[in-house]
Amino acid sequence: MPMRIPMHRYKYTKLTPEQIGRALRATENGPTSVSPFTNALTGRTLKIVTKDGPVLEYSFGSNRRLTLSENGGPSVSAGYGELTLNRIVFFSHMIPGEQKGYNVVIDQDTNLATVFEVWMSSGIVQNAGTPNEFTLDDREVQRQIYFGYVDVGQEPPERLHHYTNRIAGKGLYWKQDTGIETLEFYASVANTNFVELTRHVDNLSWVAPSDYVLVDDHTFVYDRTEVEFSGIHTCFVADLFKCEQVGVRLGFNENDELEYYMFRGAGRVVGQLAYLEPFDEHGIVPLFAQQNPNPPKGARVTYRPVRTFRWMSDEEVHAAAERRTAAFQSGPSGVPQVVPSGHNLPFSDILVGKEFTLRFDHGGPVRDYRVKDKFKLEYRDHSENVWREVDYRAYEGDDNLAWFSHILPESKPRASVQVAVDFTNGLATSIESHMGTPYYGNETTYRAVFGVVEMDGIEPPLYERHQFTDELVGHAFSWSYSDQLTSMHLYTTPHSMSWTIFTANQTMGSQWCSPCIYVKLRDGVYLFCQNEEACNGAQMIALINTKISHDCGFSFRGGADGVTLSTTGGIGRHIGKFETREFFGPKRGVQA
């Protein structure tokens, strides 16, 4: 059965090294494969010399067994699997009695090799010596990549396989011989944003640290490890001429079942994002080695937000909200923000002088508004029939389209609204936001409600409404909130997105993901809302106007320091689009 609980909410078992060791005994005969194994290496002996890594001497028998001597040490016997792709041989094996193994890619034409050492129960400590110190889960597969060659007595080659940014920005659909289908967006040199089309029911996208290795202009080697999730590792070599892959999957799934199998797959390129790094930057030095030329074994750039996100109860958060609920107070002394910061759109007086009622459908809220000031308004919610004065900030997100937000005072849990009012078409959408999810008191929950604006001179429609949309799906925009803080949003699926942070030279670097919603207000004008779930709980609610490549909006969050509502917005660049909408939507019951 496909997984239903989102990966960032799933409580993966903390498998012990002993449990892992017992399970790995099943790997002693090598991986399984739906496709028949190939026999390119049968009967051969190979000596693989790697740069800064091991010397591996292999002897391949005819019974899918090999013997291996590492660095001249004693030989061990192990089962292995082998699949070829064109002239590339990919083989994988574990070492009996140890929690490690190798995935090896050999180009039989050039004799160049890329070796992945993989292992579990690493004991790797992160943030050592700091209050945020933690040890990586034993189930998380580690990897170390070595570049080398098959020693056939020749002079060592001058050029080896190497890390690359040539795959950056590419998106592929893959279908394995197992029937597993994925969308993989390589929208970073250090991560993958991937969608499990068959393993998960909701088609959400997830982020996993990755490596990209260039074999030649149409062949690359790839891996990703689902850290902070199951810890499972996928590694393959792909030919982009034919869009075919052969690879291996190793690790424990959400049911703690060991997966160790090789696969063939075929797919197609679904798009390419622009990459913005300098033209002479080729990604030879991986991100994990740029700050430290001698990175420790297994190093990778991995965002692990939940490790430092402090859980708070609903009551704790509300107590904090009672102490401090702040709207638009951005200064160090809580000075009200009257000028937008960074690259945000200017605040607008579009509401000043207006009195109107917002009536949302299906028993949704009804609120009257009286606005006499650019920064303060009065509203009356019909459920309590009390006029309240609150601070607000508004933008004109499109012509005669107001986009504003304010706190709902005295609410429990503390709540706010972000409201788009289309005074031309008489339509309104409110994002109703409040503190707390079933998982954290210091996360927010949001929902969109659709309705109309009632005001003198406006005849609101009876049936037409703003609505959820998938028009943004597949698109990527960079958003520069200031000259020194830019994030690329990739709108991956109808219900999720990822964000990627650029490095100093505008290479796409660290990445994370979340569920989200999209609402269409007008052609080219959308609402986008996401919460950084299992991350820091902050909610972003933005109006995206693709006609001016700008967004503007609000941030709502709460924690030990209270609840805050603030503003955000940035200049956008359209980075590209993946053609993926056909992959989404209900599938079961659809005729083939």
Place this chain on the structure above:
Amino acid sequence: MTKTLDPHESPNERSVDNGRRSFFFKLGAGVSTALASTAAIAAPGGADDPALRLALLEEERALRKLHEAFERALDGGAYDEVVEMFAEDAEVVFNNGVFAHRSRGISRLYRERFRAGKTGRRIEPAPGFELDAERRQDRVVVSADRQSAEAVFPYSIQVGTPIETETSLADMARLHGDGVRTWWEGGVYRVSYRKDAVDGRWRIARLEYDTLARADYRPGRTYALPITVAPISTTYPQDPQGADALVRNV
């Protein structure tokens, strides 16, 4: 409690040009021949003493090498090396903050504040903000007894401070060494040196960043805009990276 300096002891007033000690040797930037000053003539031994002239040239060269090493270490982010170039009782004046003692305030300034802000990397002057020719001159003045010296060197560096956001963006950027708001600063270092009594090596006894201009600029950009940076206004330990004293209360 915030400590402030007597305004009459402000770093500018203690600069090389207003020094109280008699100096007799000054060199302009790039000048390889010693030019005797008025003070030099009055100094014991006089500037006419070839042996002394040679000795002073050697000291001057050593000080220039020390400063080059200082800038190189800053440029490479080798803040530990930078700190070791100071005398134990040294002080640094940076953006209104006075950081005292090598193992305390100066260590805090470079190992924590500078490292967090990626501060100190040499970058070209922001376009339109280049120092005038006079300001670009460096100057090394060695005392008659060759136990102390004062110098002025121009600088053009990147300064920064970590970006704080309510979202994940800055934390994620810091994973690859970014997440820092940077700008350009240009000015002159006003440095006092003292020879260590134990090992005879020159140490920095006092260093002031006399900032003449700041600009929103990063290399590669075609324009720069002047900016104002809030002076350091909080002392340690209230601010874990704070100064030990303030030049003036702000």
